[in-house]
Amino acid sequence: MLSIFKSKQRSAQDVADQAERILGGQCRKWDVDSYENTNPKDPKLKDLHAGTWKFGLPETWVRLDDAEKNKLRAIIEEMRKLESNKP
16 A cells, blocks of 8 residues: 555656757657656665756756756766666
8 A cells, every 4th residue: 555655766767868869859648747756765866856956947957958868868867877777
């Protein structure tokens, strides 16, 4: 019964892929809402996810200039590295 109240934790790769789709304007129907409601338990992923918010709401990322997009891509890449560094 309790399992229905627990959401499955998303991997760093999943969060990074979703952010990349949003940034590139290739997001799926619920990507923005899902990304906005992501609450990672992993402290490093949580910090990186929070760091993406300094670029504004995810739905505005497609309008960022190239320099800002590159900074956001660097954070997304750091998310992916978290996944590859897991034992």
